[in-house]
Amino acid sequence: MENRTYTADAEPGESVTVAGWVHELRDLGGIAFLILRDTTGKIQIKFEKDEMDDELVETGLGVARESVISVTGDVDEEPRAPTGVEITPDSVEVVAEADTELPLDPSGKVDAELSTRLDNRTLDLRKEEVQAIFTIRAEIQHAARETFRDLDCTEINTPKIVATGTEGGTELFPITYFGEEAFMNQSPQLFKQLIAGSNVERVFEIGPIFRAEEHNTPRHLNEATSIDFEGAFCDHHEAMDVAEAVVTAAYEAVNENCEDELEALGLAEEFEVPTGDFPRLSYEEAIERINATGELDEQLLWGDDLPTEGEVALGEDVGEHYFITDWPSEIKPFYIMDQDDDEQLSTGFDLMHPRMELVSGGQREHRYDHLIEGFEQQGLDPEAFDYYTKMFKYGMPPHAGFGLGGERLVMTLLGLDNIREGVLFPRDRQRLSP
Amino acid sequence: MENRTYTADAEPGESVTVAGWVHELRDLGGIAFLILRDTTGKIQIKFEKDEMDDELVETGLGVARESVISVTGDVDEEPRAPTGVEITPDSVEVVAEADTELPLDPSGKVDAELSTRLDNRTLDLRKEEVQAIFTIRAEIQHAARETFRDLDCTEINTPKIVATGTEGGTELFPITYFGEEAFMNQSPQLFKQLIAGSNVERVFEIGPIFRAEEHNTPRHLNEATSIDFEGAFCDHHEAMDVAEAVVTAAYEAVNENCEDELEALGLAEEFEVPTGDFPRLSYEEAIERINATGELDEQLLWGDDLPTEGEVALGEDVGEHYFITDWPSEIKPFYIMDQDDDEQLSTGFDLMHPRMELVSGGQREHRYDHLIEGFEQQGLDPEAFDYYTKMFKYGMPPHAGFGLGGERLVMTLLGLDNIREGVLFPRDRQRLSP
Numbered sequence: 001m002e003n004r005t006y007t008a009d010a011e012p013g014e015s016v017t018v019a020g021w022v023h024e025l026r027d028l029g030g031i032a033f034l035i036l037r038d039t040t041g042k043i044q045i046k047f048e049k050d051e052m053d054d055e056l057v058e059t060g061l062g063v064a065r066e067s068v069i070s071v072t073g074d075v076d077e078e079p080r081a082p083t084g085v086e087i088t089p090d091s092v093e094v095v096a097e098a099d100t101e102l103p104l105d106p107s108g109k110v111d112a113e114l115s116t117r118l119d120n121r122t123l124d125l126r127k128e129e130v131q132a133i134f135t136i137r138a139e140i141q142h143a144a145r146e147t148f149r150d151l152d153c154t155e156i157n158t159p160k161i162v163a164t165g166t167e168g169g170t171e172l173f174p175i176t177y178f179g180e181e182a183f184m185n186q187s188p189q190l191f192k193q194l195i196a197g198s199n200v201e202r203v204f205e206i207g208p209i210f211r212a213e214e215h216n217t218p219r220h221l222n223e224a225t226s227i228d229f230e231g232a233f234c235d236h237h238e239a240m241d242v243a244e245a246v247v248t249a250a251y252e253a254v255n256e257n258c259e260d261e262l263e264a265l266g267l268a269e270e271f272e273v274p275t276g277d278f279p280r281l282s283y284e285e286a287i288e289r290i291n292a293t294g295e296l297d298e299q300l301l302w303g304d305d306l307p308t309e310g311e312v313a314l315g316e317d318v319g320e321h322y323f324i325t326d327w328p329s330e331i332k333p334f335y336i337m338d339q340d341d342d343e344q345l346s347t348g349f350d351l352m353h354p355r356m357e358l359v360s361g362g363q364r365e366h367r368y369d370h371l372i373e374g375f376e377q378q379g380l381d382p383e384a385f386d387y388y389t390k391m392f393k394y395g396m397p398p399h400a401g402f403g404l405g406g407e408r409l410v411m412t413l414l415g416l417d418n419i420r421e422g423v424l425f426p427r428d429r430q431r432l433s434p
Numbered sequence: 435m436e437n438r439t440y441t442a443d444a445e446p447g448e449s450v451t452v453a454g455w456v457h458e459l460r461d462l463g464g465i466a467f468l469i470l471r472d473t474t475g476k477i478q479i480k481f482e483k484d485e486m487d488d489e490l491v492e493t494g495l496g497v498a499r500e501s502v503i504s505v506t507g508d509v510d511e512e513p514r515a516p517t518g519v520e521i522t523p524d525s526v527e528v529v530a531e532a533d534t535e536l537p538l539d540p541s542g543k544v545d546a547e548l549s550t551r552l553d554n555r556t557l558d559l560r561k562e563e564v565q566a567i568f569t570i571r572a573e574i575q576h577a578a579r580e581t582f583r584d585l586d587c588t589e590i591n592t593p594k595i596v597a598t599g600t601e602g603g604t605e606l607f608p609i610t611y612f613g614e615e616a617f618m619n620q621s622p623q624l625f626k627q628l629i630a631g632s633n634v635e636r637v638f639e640i641g642p643i644f645r646a647e648e649h650n651t652p653r654h655l656n657e658a659t660s661i662d663f664e665g666a667f668c669d670h671h672e673a674m675d676v677a678e679a680v681v682t683a684a685y686e687a688v689n690e691n692c693e694d695e696l697e698a699l700g701l702a703e704e705f706e707v708p709t710g711d712f713p714r715l716s717y718e719e720a721i722e723r724i725n726a727t728g729e730l731d732e733q734l735l736w737g738d739d740l741p742t743e744g745e746v747a748l749g750e751d752v753g754e755h756y757f758i759t760d761w762p763s764e765i766k767p768f769y770i771m772d773q774d775d776d777e778q779l780s781t782g783f784d785l786m787h788p789r790m791e792l793v794s795g796g797q798r799e800h801r802y803d804h805l806i807e808g809f810e811q812q813g814l815d816p817e818a819f820d821y822y823t824k825m826f827k828y829g830m831p832p833h834a835g836f837g838l839g840g841e842r843l844v845m846t847l848l849g850l851d852n853i854r855e856g857v858l859f860p861r862d863r864q865r866l867s868p
Contacts, residue, residue, distance in 0.1 A: 001667045001668075001669075002672075004667055019667050019831070021633075021829050022829075037633065038633070038635070039586075039633050039634065039635035039636070039666075066828050066829040067829045068829045068830070068831045095831060095832065096800060096801070096829050096830050096831060096832075097829075098827065098828045098829035099827045099828060102828055103824075103828075119821070120824075120825070120828075121628060121629075121632070122628045122629070122631045122632045122825040122828065122830075123632070123825070123828055124632075125629065125632030125633055125634055126632050126633045127633075128633070131632070131633045131634055134588060134590070134634060135588055135634075138588045138589040138590070141589055142579070142583070142589070145576070145579075149576070152473075154568060154569060154572045155572040155575055155576070156568070156572070156858060157642070157659055157840075157857075157858065158858060158859060159657055159858075159859045159860075159861055160594065160618075160642050160644075160657060161607070161618070161644065161656075161657050161861050161866065162866070162867070163866045163867040164867075173595070173609050173610065173611060174609065174610055175607050175608065175609045175610075175618065176607065176608055176609075177607060177656075177866055178646070178863050180866060182866055184594075184595070184609065184618070190868075191858070191859060191868070194555060194556045194868065195555075195556070195559065195858065197556045198555070198556045198557070198558075198559030198560050198565070199455075199471065199472070199473050199559055199560045199561075199562070199565045200473065200559055200565055200568060200569075201472070201473035202473070207641065207642070208591070208594050208641070208642070210594075210595065212612070214612075222595075223593055223594060223595050225591055232473075233435045233438055233453055234435075235435075238436075366530060367530070387553070387867045387868035388868060390537075390554075391554070391556040391557070393532065393533045394500050394532045394533060394536055394537075394554075394556065394557055395455050395456075395500040395501045395502045395530050395531075395532035396502070396530050396556075397453070397502045397529060397530060398529065398530075406591075423591075424590060424591065424592060424593075424625070424629065425592060425593045425625060426593075427593055427595050429612050432595065432596070432597045432611055432614060432616055433596070433597040433598075433821045434624075434625070434628065434821035434822060
């Protein structure tokens with residue numbers, strides 16, 4: 001609409017046309033108020049029944065909630081109105097009438113189950129606090145991209161239809177590709193390495209990944225957004241620095257640019273930007289500290305992977321973002337390099353939020369012979385990965401990188417209970433639609 | 435590498451460590467030159483055989499081309515060197531030795547078939563002009579995102595695994611999703627509309643789309659990048675303005691920020707930024723002008739879709755980007771709205787580069803009853819799309835949008851012959867790997 005004014009921009013003394021949804025109607029007898037809502041906020045429309053054209057009053061007050069209307073009128077200061085201004089309408093047009101029965105109440109007065117909300121996302125997103133989550137999500141992605149650009153990284157797009165999975169055939173969704181078996185990619189891992197091995201050197205990608213895991217928890221998704229980095233001539237220490245920079249930049253950007261959204265989510269007071277310099281705990285230190293909490297029934301032994309309750313106990317103990325480094329090689333994937341001076345230890349690292357793992361990364365194995373051995377030890381046929389391994393024969397520089405769970409970053413940054421709150425249309429074992 | 439200097443930053447008088455690939459070796463007898471290449475460019479390393487340590491000379495001159503090496507030494511001015519400076523090495527370390535037989539010559543002296551290049555993308559991307567394409571591609575995506583942000587759009591991520599296709603079951607890749615039939619999404623169309631119908635109002639997405647079309651041409655892909663926009667309270671005219679702004683911004687950004695890359699591609703002289711204000715031809719005018727060119731064997735009649743050779747003839751005639759508007763309703767999809775005053779005419783539009791279609795868009799049908807009719811006319815069962823259509827009952831504002839082919843934008847902007855030149859790992863009927 002060419003001449004539409006956002007409600008947030010309607011200034012007293014102006015004549016404006018605003019358009020949006022009927023948020024609320026309050027009929028006080030001789031006077032009635034309609035609250036109109038658009039993407040920028042809300043504004044009060046005043047109907048004085050005796051002084052206005054009957055048809056105008058009837059149209060304005062007869063319309064069902066959540067209908068779309070357009071209102072032209074004069075803006076005046078009104079200290080008692082929610083935003084300090086109100087519009088006295090000259091005309092009201094009903095643009096799209098809504099059913100009187102709504103599956104969900106966007107005014108938020110009636111709580112709804114998450115599944116009802118996800119089934120009716122359009123209505124759900126009309127709530128200020130839900131809209132705020134997705135404004136912040138967009139801001140986080142923007143901050144991540146700008147950080148990568150500042151660090152000389154080139155944005156890439158890698159294929160999502162692939163012939164083989166990153167770590168073999170498990171946990172992949174199979175597709176039929178012109179009669180051939182193919183899969184939806186579970187990680188850009190192998191592809192970003194192939195680009196880091198070229199002149200492009202430092203790359204990032206923010207894109208979908210697909211995992212056919214049977215998990216059904218508040219922090220797993222079967223389709224997620226991965227924030228990936230890979231850099232030639234980087235080691236795992238530098239990759240950790242990049243991960244730290246991206247996570248910190250996300251908090252900074254939200255803190256600077258999303259004041260209203262944090263307010264809408266009730267987080268304005270408590271929101272804290274991490275100071276960076278996340279502590280770097282060795283795996284050995286991590287299991288010792290977990291064992292010392294006494295939260296686990298059984299003590300962890302060197303070589304055990306960290307169970308969820310161990311991560312939670314350690315997170316509470318550390319109380320801020322932290323890295324876990326020096327993992328046993330045997331519990332990290334084959335493409336992660338062992339340490340030079342101790343092949344029992346891996347260069348792999350995890351970046352943890354106190355609540356959960358955010359990032360997994362490490363220096364990659366760039367030596368052809370070691371890589372082939374790694375495939376074999378993992379029980380994978382190196383031949384099937386020939387398109388990848390052969391490039392390691394033609395001058396593959398040392399390189400390192402990581403994958404950061406985009407939704408986990410949103411979830412932990414905002415303290416969401418369920419990862420699905422931060423995804424427009426989540427995919428899990430039960431949910432394929434909308 | 436902590437103390438690495440990019441070749442482009444090596445200043446005379448400094449002692450530096452550079453790292454990269456052995457681009458070329460020239461042995462002139464008593465003196466020899468090694469050209470080292472990294473992501474920023476190239477630098478000459480000088481070996482004076484009689485004056486240097488034998489082992490150093492042997493290491494530097496004995497290494498196979500495309501091996502990765504690291505060189506520490508002093509930088510001096512040398513007008514005869516390709517970049518005006520050279521390094522006299524104190525030490526040379528071979529970081530990753532390359533095979534002496536390469537499937538592809540990154541120095542570009544030997545031409546390779548596209549399929550060989552795609553099979554060996556890591557080597558291919560070591561060519562300056564290939565790297566330049568992907569630097570420019572990243573710049574185009576960045577320019578598009580910044581333009582959308584300036585236009586109050588929120589970035590969204592919509593699901594790629596879906597229960598139904600945008601336009602029914604044809605041309606979809608089927609997947610098995612926990613025992614259920616699902617598909618890879620061919621367009622974010624329905625999802626972006628669902629978000630435009632909420633308070634978010636104006637959205638964009640840059641993400642993968644999947645089309646199981648049997649086309650095998652230089653301008654079709656089976657996995658592509660779609661640049662999508664959708665805006666509530668927008669009509670098709672406003673959507674055309676947004677499309678024009680995004681395409682123009684892409685050219686401007688490349689012109690401003692990618693001088694070296696245009697140079698590498700031999701385009702620095704001829705590159706032109708479109709002035710905007712693309713002509714808007716009606717469909718009727720378009721077929722008249724095509725018929726007038728005499729390039730087609732048969733005259734086009736009102737209602738015909740435009741054949742490729744018709745688009746090419748018209749593009750040559752117009753000579754710049756242009757829109758085609760006022761299409762017959764019957765050849766546009768059901769979700770495109772008819773014009774108010776003539777339901778034979780659609781609000782759909784295409785934005786054309788002289789070589790091919792870039793964008794398809796229009797105002798969307800937001801009226802529930804009309805939408806259901808549209809599904810039925812298209813032979814689709816509206817019940818299967820209930821997750822989408824039901825939201826149109828709860829106050830769906832008028833809205834408009836478009837999808838812009840990301841690779842077609844790269845291809846036309848750079849004058850590439852084949853769309854695959856602008857995709858790291860293209861997917862087509864024959865190619866699933868790497």
